Amino acid sequence: MPYYNFKCMECESITEVKASMQEKEAGLAVECPNCKSSNTTHVFGNIATMVGSRSSAPASACGLPAGGGCANGACGLF
Numbered sequence: 001m002p003y004y005n006f007k008c009m010e011c012e013s014i015t016e017v018k019a020s021m022q023e024k025e026a027g028l029a030v031e032c033p034n035c036k037s038s039n040t041t042h043v044f045g046n047i048a049t050m051v052g053s054r055s056s057a058p059a060s061a062c063g064l065p066a067g068g069g070c071a072n073g074a075c076g077l078f
Contacts, residue, residue, distance in 0.1 A: 006040040008032035014043070 004024060006015045013034040030040045 004028070005043050006030040006032075007043045008035060008037055009039040009041060010037040011035040015040070 001018050001020055002024075004017050004019060006017060006028075007013070008015065011032060011034050013032060015030060015033060017028065017030055019028055024042075028042075029038060031038050032040055
C-alpha cells in the first residue's frame, strides 16, 4: 500500500498517510495530527530510487553515471 504526503495549510506540517490507491482516488479526508485542521492538500514527497552500474565511469552529483540519465548533468538539480 502506498504512502501519501499531505501538507496542512494551517500549520504547514507534513503528514504521511498509508492508503490504497482506491482510497486516494475516492478522496481522502486527512486531518492534521498537529493542529486538527482538515484543510490539507496532497503533496509529492521524495522518491527514492536505486541506480546500479558496473561502469567505472565517475558518478555525477545526483548519483547517476556522469554523462547519462541527467542530460550530461544539465537536469538542473545540481
